Structure formats: structure tokens, C-alpha cells
Amino acid sequence: MLDMSRPLSHLPAAPGVGYKPQHFNDILANAQPVEWLEIHAENYMGDGGRPLAQLRHLAERFAISVHGVGLSIGGEGRLDAAHLARLKTLCDWLQPASFSEHLAWSTHDSHFLNDLLPLPYTDATLTRVADHIDEVQNTLGRPMLLENPSSYLAFDESTYCETEFLAELTRRTACGLLLDVNNVFISATNLRLDPRAYIDAFPLDRVGEIHLGGHDEDHDDHGAPLLIDSHGREVADPVWALLDYTLAQTGPRPVLIEWDANVPNWPLLAAEARRAAKALAKVPA
Amino acid sequence: MSVTQDSFHAALLGATQPVPKGLSDGAGHPAGRRFDVYRNNVAASLTDALEVGFPAVQSLIGHDRFKTVAGQFLRTHPPDTPMLMQYGGAFPAFLEGFQPLAHIGYLADVARLEQAQRQAYHAADAAPVRPDQIATIPPKALGDAIITLAPALQVIQSAWPVHAIWRYATEQGAPKPPAVAQDVLITRPEFDPVLTVLPAGGAAFIAALHSGAPFATALEKASYAAPGFALQTMLAVLLHQNAITDIITTE
Numbered sequence: 001m002l003d004m005s006r007p008l009s010h011l012p013a014a015p016g017v018g019y020k021p022q023h024f025n026d027i028l029a030n031a032q033p034v035e036w037l038e039i040h041a042e043n044y045m046g047d048g049g050r051p052l053a054q055l056r057h058l059a060e061r062f063a064i065s066v067h068g069v070g071l072s073i074g075g076e077g078r079l080d081a082a083h084l085a086r087l088k089t090l091c092d093w094l095q096p097a098s099f100s101e102h103l104a105w106s107t108h109d110s111h112f113l114n115d116l117l118p119l120p121y122t123d124a125t126l127t128r129v130a131d132h133i134d135e136v137q138n139t140l141g142r143p144m145l146l147e148n149p150s151s152y153l154a155f156d157e158s159t160y161c162e163t164e165f166l167a168e169l170t171r172r173t174a175c176g177l178l179l180d181v182n183n184v185f186i187s188a189t190n191l192r193l194d195p196r197a198y199i200d201a202f203p204l205d206r207v208g209e210i211h212l213g214g215h216d217e218d219h220d221d222h223g224a225p226l227l228i229d230s231h232g233r234e235v236a237d238p239v240w241a242l243l244d245y246t247l248a249q250t251g252p253r254p255v256l257i258e259w260d261a262n263v264p265n266w267p268l269l270a271a272e273a274r275r276a277a278k279a280l281a282k283v284p285a
Numbered sequence: 286m287s288v289t290q291d292s293f294h295a296a297l298l299g300a301t302q303p304v305p306k307g308l309s310d311g312a313g314h315p316a317g318r319r320f321d322v323y324r325n326n327v328a329a330s331l332t333d334a335l336e337v338g339f340p341a342v343q344s345l346i347g348h349d350r351f352k353t354v355a356g357q358f359l360r361t362h363p364p365d366t367p368m369l370m371q372y373g374g375a376f377p378a379f380l381e382g383f384q385p386l387a388h389i390g391y392l393a394d395v396a397r398l399e400q401a402q403r404q405a406y407h408a409a410d411a412a413p414v415r416p417d418q419i420a421t422i423p424p425k426a427l428g429d430a431i432i433t434l435a436p437a438l439q440v441i442q443s444a445w446p447v448h449a450i451w452r453y454a455t456e457q458g459a460p461k462p463p464a465v466a467q468d469v470l471i472t473r474p475e476f477d478p479v480l481t482v483l484p485a486g487g488a489a490f491i492a493a494l495h496s497g498a499p500f501a502t503a504l505e506k507a508s509y510a511a512p513g514f515a516l517q518t519m520l521a522v523l524l525h526q527n528a529i530t531d532i533i534t535t536e
Contacts, residue, residue: 042367042368042369042370043370045368045370046368046370046406046407046408047407047408047409047410047436048407048408048409048410048436048437049406049407049408049410049437049473049476050406050476050477051407052410053410053476069367070367070368071367072367075290076289076290076291080367082366083366083367086368105290106367107367108290108291108293108294109291109294110365111294111298111363111364111365112363112364112365112366112367113294113297113298113327113363114326114327114330114331114334114364114367114369115323115326115327115330117290117293117297117323118323120287120288152316152319152320152322152323153308153309153310153311153316153319153320154308154309154310154311155288155307155308156307156308156309157287157288157307190310190311190319191310191311191312192311192312193311218322220310220317220318220319221314221317221318221319222310222314224310224312226319226322228322
């Protein structure tokens, strides 16, 4: 049985960034103000070579968060046992400060679609996802953080709102949550919700990590704004404001900058991390 | 009305399939082009993964044609694992059967060469033997010795000048490919794969070692495939590129 009294994450309540190999030398020279790094688990499932060598090196100096993007926790089928075993191998040797995955599905009929696909919030989904989270936590022998998605559409069949759904999942599985503030802003804009009301309703005591990232702007068929989670630019100002609003309620938490497309040079990424450091500094511990 | 992942999946990969019913914008309108965000994410991210894996193929056929081929490939051959570093194993064979590009006979072999480099990049680490170690083995014992090759080592055999074509596609100012067949050895001295054109008989030599045959047998097979097989050259390449990880003698 998983020991649920264990902390949700061992990451410092400080800025972190998503690790990109092109920043390896910059990070070793001077990572300030970045105190921890997040990796996408699937990029470190090879047998050897530079990716693993770099990771071993970084893990000696930084707390590492392992962030899975391919487990398909919301999938209708069973979890991919081989993939879960690979995650276990990675977590066992690396002993990361945190492990997180998404409230989404990405694999169907053994096809991996490489996107975080949406789920209807129903009792059936709740039961299935809770079972999958139990399986992950029991296999890895550690609690996991589950991340809220960015939504472009809604399911007519949903009977829970997202915050209720996540709260019920944490209650059933004792998992923690990864609150992606950019995703909250995207979903709220796209589905005409109030982002602050979403934060107010979120089970904030379960938040082990916060994500920030950039988004793109588009429009739907009716000319309504449609924000797209691209991770390809700076964090937008209203998302920084929503971070302030969130931190005022949660107190300091580990805050990550995600920048996965059009990867910037290190000084630009470090500048984003400095902005996160400033936001954290405003919050009483 | 429940939207199954089966119907979602079918509509994602089939651009002409209708958007599943039961999805909306949250204000009562059908999802419409909001669904296309997911379609675009799937197609664009998998196309990106193929571009990362096959830059020489892309350079040879051009960006637009590559996008078209990748779009067809990813719909018929989506990844079967979340490890995208492995995505594209079936791409060379797909290119071989892809009619609009059938006139570029060498394309599939270039793709094989790129896929092999990616495998070498992620292959297991293994400590190499010192280059002088083989000299310390008595000639009598060498014949029976079993030589273990590094996990990263790969060989691509081609009826085309595949190494020269790959260089021409990826290197500014590389010479025009000569009209010869080339077998290519891929090694990983440290972290970056290195490509070397094999001497005649080299592929037979390495295949024999890979199958566990002793040194003398491998040499015999190489000499049979290519009389005058350049053993010294072959050994120097393997040793200096850290491609031999063990030499097991019976003495």
C-alpha cells in the first residue's frame, strides 16, 4: 500500500524550467534563478547515450521533476504495462523529486497520437481514471501529481465540472495535483468560464507544482477567441496575473516555465524564470 | 450521447471524417473547427517527429513534399509507443512503396541510414577495449577469439552510394555522389554517431561477428565476399571508434 502521508512532491518552492538539451552548458555555468528542472519522461527511455548521461549529470546538481506525456491515464483501455514499467525504471534509478502526468488520453488501439486528448467528466471516467492513478501510484511506489488539461471543447455528456472532477480524483486516490495556470486561462477563455472562479474552486491544498507556459491566439467558427496551448512563446500577462492570484491563496509552490516549441536561448528562458521568482517573492511563506 | 475514444480517434486521423456529435464550444454550438485543434496537434507533432528523425530525406525531396508524405505515413502508421525517438521504423519501407517518389530509388536507403543513426544515438553505453589490446593477443589465440561489438554499432548495406547521398543532402559543399554501391558502418565513439564507408567484405565481417562467430570465421567470410578484404583497415576503424567492447579468448 502506498504511504499517503508522504509529501506530494519534494521540489523546492522556487522557479524551475522544462529542460532542453541545448541549454545544458548554460545551466551548468549559471542556472540562476532556476533551482530545479523538469524532463519529459519519454525522452529518457532510451538505453544510453547523451540524453541519459546529461540527465545523470544534472541530477547531481538539481532537483528533477519527471513529467510523463504518454501514459494515457484517461484511456478507455488498460494502461500500457510496458510503458508503466519504463516509467518505473526511470523513477527507480533517478529518484526524482516529483512525478506527474496528465488528465488526458493519448493512446487508442495501440496507436499513440502524441497529443493530450480530452475526457468527458462522468462517473464512468472518474472510476476508470481513479483506477489508473491507483495502478500508477502502486507501481511507482510514490504519489503522483495529475495536471489539469487545456480545453478547446466540452463534452455534452459531462456531469461534473473540471474542478469537482479533480477534487473527487484526489479524494479517491490521494494523488496530488499539478495546477497549470496557463491551461486554466486557456480553458476558461475557450469555454467562457471565469478563471479566478476556477482557481477558487480548485483543491489548492493538493497542489504540488504549478505550470506556466505561452499560448497562441485563434478564433473558432463563430469568431469567439480560441486560445491554443503552444508552449512556444513568453507567458502572457493575464496568466502572470492569474499566477499572483493563485499564489496568494496557496503560498509559495514550485513554479515551472514550459517552453517546448521555438525554444528560446537561455537568457530569455532565465528571464521568464526571474519573473516567476519575483511572483514567488511577493508571497508570504 | 457518449463520445467514444474510438470515434474521436477515427475523426482525428481521418481529415474527411465528421467531427463526433456531442462535442460543443461550451455555449451550445457544435465544436466545429475547435476539433481541428486536436487534428492539427496530432498531425503537426508527428510530422515534427519525422522531420527530426529524417532530415536528409526532407532535404532530398523538399519541405512541402516531405509534409505530404509524412501526413500520409502518420495516418496509416501512427506510433505504436509513446517513445517518439523510435518513431519512423516503418518509414523506409513506406517510402519504398510510395508511388509518387518511386523514381528516387535511393530514398528508402537514406531513410534507413537516418533511422540507424537515431538508434545508435540512444543505444546502451558500453566500455570499449583499448585500441592496443588486440595486439597483446597471441596470433594463435586470435583466430578463436570472440569479438563483442558495441550496442550502438549498426551497418546499412545499399546498392546506392548512400553515404555520399546522405552527405550531399546534409552537408553544405559536399561532393556529388559517385556511382558506386556503399555499405555504411555507424559507430558511436562517445555520444555522436559516426558514419564510415565500409571496405568491401566489411559488412560480411561484421555480420559474422554479430552472429557470434569467432574471428577466423569472420575473416574467412569477409575474404570470401571480397578477396583482398582490408582486415587491418577494418580493425583500426572498429578499435579507434570504440566499437569493440570485449575480446574473449579461450586461453
